[in-house]
Structure formats: C-alpha cells, structure tokens
Amino acid sequence: MTASPTRASGTASLQHVVAAQQFDRQRLASLFRLSEEMERVRLEGGHQLLPGRIMATLFYEPSTRTRLSFEAAMLRLGGQVLSTENAKDFSSAIKGETLEDTVRIVAGYSDCIVLRHHEEGAAARAAAVSPVPVINAGDGPGQHPTQALLDVFTIRQELGRLDHLHVVMVGDLAHGRTVHSLAYLLALYPGLRVTLVAPEPIGMSPGLIQHLLRHGARVDETDDLLAAVSDADVVYQTRLQVERLSQPLDPGRTGLERFRVDRRVMERMPEGAILMHPLPRVGEIDPEVDQDPRAAYFRQARNGVAVRMALLRSLLQP
Amino acid sequence: MTASPTRASGTASLQHVVAAQQFDRQRLASLFRLSEEMERVRLEGGHQLLPGRIMATLFYEPSTRTRLSFEAAMLRLGGQVLSTENAKDFSSAIKGETLEDTVRIVAGYSDCIVLRHHEEGAAARAAAVSPVPVINAGDGPGQHPTQALLDVFTIRQELGRLDHLHVVMVGDLAHGRTVHSLAYLLALYPGLRVTLVAPEPIGMSPGLIQHLLRHGARVDETDDLLAAVSDADVVYQTRLQVERLSQPLDPGRTGLERFRVDRRVMERMPEGAILMHPLPRVGEIDPEVDQDPRAAYFRQARNGVAVRMALLRSLLQP
Amino acid sequence: MTASPTRASGTASLQHVVAAQQFDRQRLASLFRLSEEMERVRLEGGHQLLPGRIMATLFYEPSTRTRLSFEAAMLRLGGQVLSTENAKDFSSAIKGETLEDTVRIVAGYSDCIVLRHHEEGAAARAAAVSPVPVINAGDGPGQHPTQALLDVFTIRQELGRLDHLHVVMVGDLAHGRTVHSLAYLLALYPGLRVTLVAPEPIGMSPGLIQHLLRHGARVDETDDLLAAVSDADVVYQTRLQVERLSQPLDPGRTGLERFRVDRRVMERMPEGAILMHPLPRVGEIDPEVDQDPRAAYFRQARNGVAVRMALLRSLLQP
Numbered sequence: 001m002t003a004s005p006t007r008a009s010g011t012a013s014l015q016h017v018v019a020a021q022q023f024d025r026q027r028l029a030s031l032f033r034l035s036e037e038m039e040r041v042r043l044e045g046g047h048q049l050l051p052g053r054i055m056a057t058l059f060y061e062p063s064t065r066t067r068l069s070f071e072a073a074m075l076r077l078g079g080q081v082l083s084t085e086n087a088k089d090f091s092s093a094i095k096g097e098t099l100e101d102t103v104r105i106v107a108g109y110s111d112c113i114v115l116r117h118h119e120e121g122a123a124a125r126a127a128a129v130s131p132v133p134v135i136n137a138g139d140g141p142g143q144h145p146t147q148a149l150l151d152v153f154t155i156r157q158e159l160g161r162l163d164h165l166h167v168v169m170v171g172d173l174a175h176g177r178t179v180h181s182l183a184y185l186l187a188l189y190p191g192l193r194v195t196l197v198a199p200e201p202i203g204m205s206p207g208l209i210q211h212l213l214r215h216g217a218r219v220d221e222t223d224d225l226l227a228a229v230s231d232a233d234v235v236y237q238t239r240l241q242v243e244r245l246s247q248p249l250d251p252g253r254t255g256l257e258r259f260r261v262d263r264r265v266m267e268r269m270p271e272g273a274i275l276m277h278p279l280p281r282v283g284e285i286d287p288e289v290d291q292d293p294r295a296a297y298f299r300q301a302r303n304g305v306a307v308r309m310a311l312l313r314s315l316l317q318p
Numbered sequence: 319m320t321a322s323p324t325r326a327s328g329t330a331s332l333q334h335v336v337a338a339q340q341f342d343r344q345r346l347a348s349l350f351r352l353s354e355e356m357e358r359v360r361l362e363g364g365h366q367l368l369p370g371r372i373m374a375t376l377f378y379e380p381s382t383r384t385r386l387s388f389e390a391a392m393l394r395l396g397g398q399v400l401s402t403e404n405a406k407d408f409s410s411a412i413k414g415e416t417l418e419d420t421v422r423i424v425a426g427y428s429d430c431i432v433l434r435h436h437e438e439g440a441a442a443r444a445a446a447v448s449p450v451p452v453i454n455a456g457d458g459p460g461q462h463p464t465q466a467l468l469d470v471f472t473i474r475q476e477l478g479r480l481d482h483l484h485v486v487m488v489g490d491l492a493h494g495r496t497v498h499s500l501a502y503l504l505a506l507y508p509g510l511r512v513t514l515v516a517p518e519p520i521g522m523s524p525g526l527i528q529h530l531l532r533h534g535a536r537v538d539e540t541d542d543l544l545a546a547v548s549d550a551d552v553v554y555q556t557r558l559q560v561e562r563l564s565q566p567l568d569p570g571r572t573g574l575e576r577f578r579v580d581r582r583v584m585e586r587m588p589e590g591a592i593l594m595h596p597l598p599r600v601g602e603i604d605p606e607v608d609q610d611p612r613a614a615y616f617r618q619a620r621n622g623v624a625v626r627m628a629l630l631r632s633l634l635q636p
Numbered sequence: 637m638t639a640s641p642t643r644a645s646g647t648a649s650l651q652h653v654v655a656a657q658q659f660d661r662q663r664l665a666s667l668f669r670l671s672e673e674m675e676r677v678r679l680e681g682g683h684q685l686l687p688g689r690i691m692a693t694l695f696y697e698p699s700t701r702t703r704l705s706f707e708a709a710m711l712r713l714g715g716q717v718l719s720t721e722n723a724k725d726f727s728s729a730i731k732g733e734t735l736e737d738t739v740r741i742v743a744g745y746s747d748c749i750v751l752r753h754h755e756e757g758a759a760a761r762a763a764a765v766s767p768v769p770v771i772n773a774g775d776g777p778g779q780h781p782t783q784a785l786l787d788v789f790t791i792r793q794e795l796g797r798l799d800h801l802h803v804v805m806v807g808d809l810a811h812g813r814t815v816h817s818l819a820y821l822l823a824l825y826p827g828l829r830v831t832l833v834a835p836e837p838i839g840m841s842p843g844l845i846q847h848l849l850r851h852g853a854r855v856d857e858t859d860d861l862l863a864a865v866s867d868a869d870v871v872y873q874t875r876l877q878v879e880r881l882s883q884p885l886d887p888g889r890t891g892l893e894r895f896r897v898d899r900r901v902m903e904r905m906p907e908g909a910i911l912m913h914p915l916p917r918v919g920e921i922d923p924e925v926d927q928d929p930r931a932a933y934f935r936q937a938r939n940g941v942a943v944r945m946a947l948l949r950s951l952l953q954p
Contacts, residue, residue, distance in 0.1 A: 045429075046370040052682040054711055056704065065423060068374065068400050072427035075372055075398045080711045082704050085404065086721065097916035100923075105701060105915065108938030109708035111681075279423065280415035287418075302426030363747075364688040383741060386692065386718050390745035393690055393716045403722065597741065598733035605736075620744030 016127040017135045017311055020145040020181040025188050028152065031310055035153050038309035041076065048078035053316050056082040056110035058102070059137070060117045065279070066137050066147075069301075070114045073308035079316075082110055100129045107132045112316055115139070133315040141177060147278055148181030150307040154300040155234055158274045164191030168228045170259050171197075171238035171284060173204040178278045179238060183208055187215035195228045196221045199255035202240070225259050229269045237261050237277045237284050262286035269294060276300050334445040335453045335629055338463040338499040343506045346470065349628055353471050356627035359394065366396035371634050374400040374428035376420070377455070378435045383597070384455050384465075387619075388432045391626035397634075400428055418447045425450045430634055433457070451633040459495060465596055466499030468625040472618040473552055476592045482509030486546045488577050489515075489556035489602060491522040496596045497556060501526055505533035513546045514539045517573035520558070543577050548586045555579050555595045555602050580604035587612060594618055652763035653771045653947055656781040656817040661824050664788065667946055671789050674945035677712065684714035689952050692718040692746035694738070695773070696753045701915070702773050702783075705937075706750045709944035715952075718746055736765045743768045748952055751775070769951040777813060783914055784817030786943040790936040791870055794910045800827030804864045806895050807833075807874035807920060809840040814914045815874060819844055823851035831856045831864045835891035838876070861895050865905045873897050873913045873920050898922035905930060912936050 014022065023031070041047045055074040057067050062085055071081045087102070099117070103126045106113055115126050116137040123136030123143070138144040156162050167186060169179050173196055183204075186192050194217055196204050203221070212219050222228050229235050240256055261275060266289050269275070274296040277285055281297075289295050332340065341349070359365045373392040375385050380403055389399045405420070417435070421444045424431055433444050434455040441454030441461070456462040474480050485504060487497050491514055501522075504510050512535055514522050521539070530537050540546050547553050558574055579593060584607050587593070592614040595603055599615075607613050650658065659667070677683045691710040693703050698721055707717045723738070735753070739762045742749055751762050752773040759772030759779070774780040792798050803822060805815050809832055819840075822828050830853055832840050839857070848855050858864050865871050876892055897911060902925050905911070910932040913921055917933075925931050 046372075052712070052714075054682075054708060062404070064402050064405060068402065068424065068427050071400050072372060075400070076370075078370075082707050082711070083401065083719065084700050084704065084721075085402075086698070087700060096918045098923075101916060104934050105937045106704065108934065109704050109941060280419060282414045287416075298422050298426065301423045305427060364690075380722070382720050382723060386720065386742065386745050389718050390690060393718070394688075396688075401719065403720075598737060600732045605734075616740050616744065619741045623745060 016133050018123045018127050019143045020148045020184050032153050034310040035306045039306035046076035050077040050079040050316055053079040054110040055112050056106050057114045058087045060087045063116050069304040070308050073305050103130050144177050147178050148185050150304040151182050152185050153307050154303045163189045165233045166193040167234045168195045168232040169236045172202045172240045173198040174202040176238040187212055192217040194219050197225050197228055226268050232273050235275045239282050239284050266292055334451050336441045336445050337461045338466045338502050350471050352628040353624045357624035364394035368395040368397040371397040372428040373430050374424050375432045376405050378405045381434050387622040388626050391623050421448050462495050465496050466503050468622040469500050470503050471625050472621045481507045483551045484511045485552045486513045486550040487554045490520045490558045491516040492520040494556040505530055510535040512537050515543050515546055544586050550591050553593045557600050557602050584610050652769050654759045654763050655779045656784045656820050668789050670946040671942045675942035682712035686713040686715040689715040690746040691748050692742050693750045694723050696723045699752050705940040706944050709941050739766050780813050783814050784821050786940040787818050788821050789943050790939045799825045801869045802829045803870045804831045804868040805872045808838045808876045809834040810838040812874040823848050828853040833861050833864050862904050868909050871911045875918050875920050902928055
C-alpha cells in the first residue's frame with residue numbers, strides 16, 4: 001500500500017478508501033453510525049446531501065452488482081454518476097494508456113472515482129496520483145474493502161454487537177478476498193471465535209490464521225459443518241472463486257458440495273444466528289432457505305447502499 | 319403468467335407490467351389519458367414528478383432503442399436511472415446467478431426494474447420475487463407490452479378513435495411479437511377489421527386469428543397489398559424477425575419484397591390513414607415516403623416516451 | 637459538409653457542431669468567453685443552467701474519454717444524460733438501421749445528440765435529419781471539432797493570446813485529425829508560425845501546408861526537434877494513429893522514437909512555453925516531465941469540460 005490513504009483514526013477524514021486495514025474500531029464506529037443515518041435517508045427515498053457532485057465508476061472488469069450499488073448510493077445522496085462498464089478501452093492495444101494517466105484525466109471530470117481493476121495494487125496506484133478521492137471497488141486478488149465494511153455493518157445491524165462473536169466461515173477460504181478482509185476487521189473486536197469449514201486444498205492461509213491468533217481470537221478448523229453451526233452467531237458461506245484459481249479445480253471434486261447450506265443445516269443453527277453470503281451464489285445455499293428470517297444475504301446486499309452512501313458522504317462532504 | 323401482476327381493471331393500480339393481457343379497455347383509457355398529460359409534460363421539458371426515485375434498466379440482451387426510451391421517460395419525470403446494457407455478466411459462466419437472485423439484489427438498489435430478457439416468461443419470474451415494480455421490456459419470443467401500448471396510443475392520437483378500425487398488418491406476422499400484442503389489444507374495441515398480408519410461411523398463427531374472430535373482429539387474408547391498403551385506417555408494416563427464426567430463411571426468398579411500402583403503395587392509401595412500423599426497418603418501407611404526413615413511425619417511436627412516463631408514474635406514485 | 641450547420645459568425649447561434657470550419661475568430665472569441673465563465677461554474681461544482689434537459693451520447697465506437705468529458709459537462713450544467721457506449725447494436729446485422737433513422741429516433745428521446753462514428757461525414761448526415769442539435773464527437777478520419785476547440789482554448793488560457801504564436805507540431809502529422817483541425821483554427825490568427833517535426837512517411841499533407849501558407853502563416857519542416865522547440869510557444873506532441881493507418885507500419889520503424897519528449901527536450905523549451913498532447917499518450921512523452929509546470933496536457937484534458945459546457949449551453953439555451 002502506498003502512503004497516500006490516510007491511516008489516522010477516529011474523526012480524522014479519509015482521503016481514499018483503498019484497504020480494509022485503513023479502518024480501526026473508532027473509525028468503524030463512526031462509519032457505522034453514519035451508515036445507519038444513511039439507511040434512514042435511503043428508506044425516505046434519498047436526500048439532496050451531495051447535489052451537483054459527480055462520482056465516476058471506472059470499471060476495468062465488469063461487476064454490475066458492485067457498480068449499481070455504488071451508483072444507487074450516489075443517486076440517493078442527490079449526486080450524479082459518470083459510468084463506465086468497460087474501462088479497458090482506455091488501455092486497449094490501439095490506444096494504450098497507463099492507469100495513472102486515465103485516473104488523472106477522469107479526476108478532471110469528476111469529484112470522486114470508484115475503481116474496479118483486475119490487478120492487485122491498482123487502487124493504491126490510482127490513489128497516489130488522483131487529486132480526487134479514490135474508492136477501491138475490488139482490485140483483482142487484492143482488496144474489496146467496501147464489501148468487508150458492509151459485511152461487518154450487517155452483523156452489527158442484525159445482532160446488535162460486534163464483540164464475542166462466533167463466526168463460522170464456510171467454503172473457499174483460500175481465494176475469497178471477502179473472508180480475508182472480514183477476518184481482519186472482526187479481529188479488531190474482543191472475544192472473537194472463528195471456525196473454519198473448508199476442504200483442505202482451499203482452506204484459509206496460515207498467515208491469516210496467525211493474524212487472528214495474534215489478535216486474541218480463537219480459531220478452530222473442522223469438517224463437521226452441522227456441529228460448527230450449532231452454536232454460531234454468524235455462518236458466512238462463500239462460493240468457489242473459480243476465476244481466481246491458479247490451477248483448474250474440478251468444482252465437483254472440491255468437496256464443497258458437503259458444505260452446502262440447506263434446511264437441514266438451518267435446523268441446527270441457533271434461533272438468533274444469521275446466514276450471510278457475499279453473493280452471487282451458485283448452489284452453496286439452497287434457495288429453500290431464502291424464506292428463513294435468519295437468511296440475511298439479501299439484506300446484506302442492500303446494506304451495501306447505506307455503507308457506500310456513508311463513505312461517499314465522508315469523502316465528498318466539504 | 320404468474321399470479322403476481324394485478325389483473326383488476328380501471329383505477330385499480332398495477333403492481334407490475336408483464337403482459338398486454340393485463341390491460342382491459344378501462345385501464346387502457348386511463349393509461350392513455352395519463353399518457354396525453356405526460357406528453358404535455360415532455361413537451362415542456364419534463365417536470366419533477368418522481369424526484370429521487372430510481373429506475374434500474376436490467377437488459378440481458380441489448381436493445382438500445384427501448385432502453386433509451388425508458389430512461390428518457392424516467393429522466394423527464396425528474397427521476398434517476400441505473401443502467402445496465404449487458405446484464406449477462408450477472409449470470410456468466412464464472413459467477414452464475416439466477417434471474418431471481420439478481421432481481422432481488424437490484425430491487426435493493428432501485429424503486430423499479432425494467433427488464434429485457436431473452437427467455438419467454440422471464441418478466442413474470444422476476445415479478446414473482448421482486449419487492450419493487452417490474453416492467454417487461456421484452457422477454458424473448460414472449461411479450462413486449464409497452465410496445466403494444468404505445469402502438470395503440472399512437473393510433474388513438476393519430477386517428478382520434480380506437481373502434482371500427484380497418485388495420486392492415488403486413489410482413490412477418492408469424493414472429494413479430496409486436497403484431498400479436500397489438501392484435502390482442504385492438505380486439506378489445508368494437509368493429510375491428512384486420513387484413514393480413516404476409517407470405518405463407520410467416521403468416522399469422524391460427525390461434526391468434528381464432529382469438530380475433532372470437533372477439534367479433536373480421537379477418538381477411540390477401541396477397542394484394544395495394545387493394546388491402548386502399549380502405550385501410552392503419553397500415554402496420556413489420557420487418558422479418560431474422561433473429562427469431564427457428565430455421566434460417568433466405569431474406570430474399572420470403573416473398574416479403576413484394577410487400578415493401580413505397581410511394582406507389584402510399585398513393586393507394588386513404589388520406590386519413592397512417593403508416594406505422596415498430597422500427598427498426600431494414601428496407602420494408604422506402605425512405606422516400608418519410609416526408610408523407612401519413613408516415614407515423616417516428617411519431618410512434620416518440621410516443622413511447624409519454625406512454626412509459628405514464629406507466630412509471632402509475633407504478634411509482636405514492 | 638451539408639448545408640445544415642450554420643456558418644454565420646459572431647453571436648448568431650449555432651444549430652449543430654459538425655466541423656472546426658464553422659468557427660471564425662468572432663465565434664471563437666464568444667465561445668472562449670463563455671468557456672471561461674463555464675470554467676468558473678465547474679470550479680463551483682456546477683450550476684442548474686440546463687435543468688431537465690437531456691443529452692444523448694450516441695457512440696458507434698468506444699471513446700470513454702470523450703464520452704465522459706461530454707457527460708461531465710452536461711451534468712455540471714444541471715442536465716441529464718442518456719448514454720450509449722456501443723451504439724452499433726442499432727445497426728447490427730440482425731436489426732440493421734440507417735444512421736439517419738437512429739438519429740431521428742434518439743432525437744425523440746433527447747434535446748441534443750453527441751455523435752461518435754467511424755465513418756467520415758456521419759455527423760453531417762446526422763445533422764441533416766436531426767430536429768435537435770448534433771455535436772460531432774469524432775467521425776472516423778474526419779473531424780473532431782470539440783478537441784480542436786479545447787486545444788485552442790487551452791493555448792489562450794495558458795499563454796493569454798492566440799496571435800503571433802510559434803507552434804511546433806510533432807509526431808504523426810499525417811493521420812492525427814487533431815493537428816489538422818488545430819492548424820485550421822490557428823490559421824485564423826495573425827502571425828502564425830508552424831514548425832513541423834515528423835518522419836517523412838507520416839508528415840503533414842501538402843494540402844494543409846498550402847492552406848497555412850495561403851493564410852499567411854510561416855511553415856517550416858525540420859528533423860531537429862531540439863532546435864525547433866528552443867523558441868516555441870507551444871509544442872504539440874501526438875501519438876502514432878495506428879488505427880488509421882491504411883498499411884501496417886512497424887511502430888519501431890517510424891522514426892517517431894527520435895521525437896519523444898523527455899527532460900532533455902524540456903530543458904530546451906522556453907520558460908513560458910507549454911507542452912500539449914491530445915492524449916492518450918503511449919510513450920511519446922516521458923512521464924518524468926509530468927511535474928514540469930509547462931506540461932499542460934492534463935489541464936488541456938480538463939479544459940474539455942468547460943468548452944463542452946459552453947457549446948451545450950449555446951446550443952440548448954432557450
């Protein structure tokens with residue numbers, strides 16, 4: 001990470017949002033308070049909080065879900081949007097241009113840039129040259145900090161607390177950048193217990209497990225999903241990140257099918273627990289559980305709007 | 319069709335717009351009154367009737383014409399737009415997601431969804447799970463109800479009435495979903511006479527002819543375009559729907575070239591008649607007739623904005 | 637050029653912006669005064685000068701930079717945007733439609749059309765049939781008038797004058813439509829001196845050199861970039877227009893690498909001179925000179941917003 005993203009905590013204002021590591025507990029608390037306020041604004045149909053301000057979505061790989069969530073956030077704040085679904089033409093073979101040049105130019109058209117890029121570190125490079133705030137909307141295998149922030153916000157909204165949680169993480173824990181950032185942020189709170197349920201070849205990296213342990217979390221690994229969920233507060237399911245595999249892995253042979261969440265699993269989950277998923281899902285959660293009030297994934301997706309409204313407000317407010 | 323689209327008539331409010339069959343004469347009358355009002359709003363450059371409301375265009379196949387018409391309608395009402403030209407990335411091979419999941423997520427970002435999809439029945443599936451109104455902007459070989467509504471509105475605007483019409487339908491009557499929905503809606507009015515002019519392999523389906531007859535319409539079929547138009551009120555020309563053919567058909571061998579509308583055909587049309595076409599055209603109407611005041615197709619396209627404004631207003635007004 | 641773009645000068649209002657040749661000195665002076673005012677509006681975050689007005693960007697070839705610049709201009713004026721990055725689907729093999737038909741339809745949805753097309757003359761054809769103003773955002777090897785206007789505006793902003801300039805044009809002078817339009821506009825001012833620095837096969841066309849001479853400009857050609865820049869007011873660098881070459885040219889064998897601008901070249905440039913480039917660059921300017929205050933290319937790109945605001949304001953103001 002470059003030096004440009006502000007790391008100061010508390011009320012000190014952010015310049016760019018590049019990595020989940022920029023957020024400590026104080027900054028998260030203030031972001032979540034603002035997100036709650038923004039959720040009320042959203043439910044009221046939006047307010048003119050950023051009239052005339054322009055957000056540019058600069059997406060080098062398509063991610064319609066993330067793009068629309070950011071754009072909805074900006075529109076609910078009364079702002080406007082410059083949208084590009086396929087920014088690759090900026091750097092095509094014919095008219096090649098560096099990311100830095102593109103960012104400098106787009107910064108001349110807008111008040112803030114939301115960047116999605118296929119290369120790790122792209123957001124930090126953009127932030128280093130941009131005169132307007134840059135928000136990382138995913139940089140390849142790197143970070144996707146706003147997803148992690150909305151995940152933690154969702155837990156707080158659903159359970160009313162962030163300490164002394166038992167979080168069961170299920171699925172592809174090796175490639176899902178979501179669970180990495182989530183684990184990082186949850187480790188900021190006391191009393192964390194994490195249970196990892198993943199087939200061996202796609203288990204969580206030893207480095208991240210060490211990080212959790214160093215921060216006082218208890219970490220268990222198990223193959224027994226039913227036992228694991230039986231005293232969970234949060235079950236966080238993920239999908240196989242086929243697109244990030246270095247070697248092809250036969251989806252039918254990952255062992256992931258054993259960890260599918262269905263009615264049988266829900267029956268073992270405590271009444272007050274929630275089931276989360278960053279979406280899209282491709283079979284890891286049986287649609288038969290959608291009606292269960294503990295199935296929080298669509299509320300989780302919707303929370304992305306409030307959290308992104310809060311970030312835009314913080315970054316763009318005079 | 320699912321049960322979700324409201325079928326009640328008159329002033330009862332619509333929840334979703336999935337099929338032309340949701341509209342009876344009473345509901346059409348009220349929609350057209352509102353469309354006339356919206357046309358005045360449009361001519362005045364738009365009003366702030368839906369400030370802060372967000373419409374999402376979710377297009378799984380490109381249809382820039384339809385998308386821009388809906389977006390113009392929403393902007394003229396003071397609303398905002400989330401736009402996706404290529405929603406297929408939601409359901410790509412890598413990150414497959416069901417239409418139902420996508421719709422639930424996009425409903426969390428917007429106040430209404432305009433859906434274009436390649437599969438028949440997609441709009442009804444979306445309406446069944448969406449907490450916000452869904453408007454069908456074409457579902458494959460299925461329905462395209464807003465096109466049919468703007469067609470009927472155009473006839474009413476141009477001719478001042480919808481009863482006792484002689485409508486000559488020309489071209490590819492087998493694949494054009496437009497003429498199907500149009501025939502259905504026109505059959506609601508008394509005194510309808512329809513003359514079908516189409517090469518044999520792409521004539522209108524016996525089922526639809528039966529439907530017209532059951533509703534008291536007179537139906538003729540002929541090869542003689544010049545005779546047919548000579549006492550027409552409306553000549554509705556269509557193009558060969560190459561993309562919907564199950565078997566390749568040589569465009570040069572369909573016999574359609576005999577039914578091209580040119581100056582010679584216009585000379586036979588009554589003075590008070592109009593020539594319509596859903597556009598795009600690819601040769602079925604000679605551009606030499608564009609200046610003829612009876613050539614109504616560009617006014618017809620423009621009427622789409624007023625009709626869509628009226629639908630959005632009905633669906634989104636508190 | 638068709639007859640439709642107004643050629644009258646001074647305060648007479650423009651109907652369409654198709655070619656740089658529509659602008660004489662009087663019209664440029666009034667456009668630049670308005671652009672300066674618009675730059676103040678832009679710095680203040682935009683004003684509601686065109687509320688409710690809709691601009692459609694109709695792009696048949698991608699040019700995200702130009703599209704975003706126009707859209708930013710419209711949004712800063714309080715207007716709205718209908719955007720199409722890939723208008724080719726209007727004229728796809730399946731549903732072919734003439735440019736003229738598309739323009740008539742889109743004119744029914746919007747108050748002004750910004751057209752980017754791959755065919756020379758497309759903008760004039762569009763203007764000939766459009767009931768709303770058309771702005772040419774580049775038509776293939778033809779014109780790109782707003783680029784030329786922002787270039788001249790930049791020189792005026794940076795140097796405070798447009799007469800008695802020594803402009804050094806470097807690079808691919810055969811294919812860069814930018815330098816053609818720029819040369820045309822600069823020739824309107826007295827005392828112009830142009831020095832051309834280009835490898836022989838991609839030098840400036842004799843016709844354009846004749847045009848400059850006829851208008852009283854002094855024209856020199858040289859291989860010695862360092863000598864040329866030593867008394868320049870403006871050094872205008874360009875990139876090889878690979879995509880417009882009729883025959884493949886090995887970029888490594890054009891001789892262009894001799895004309896790369898780096899610190900060594902900057903050292904020879906006078907203190908009050910500026911370095912311009914239409915961007916994107918792909919190596920013709922070494923990033924090491926970006927920090928030099930004379931490197932004006934990012935300010936030049938940003939000036940596009942003010943100039944386009946001024947054009948939109950002129951065309952759309954009641």
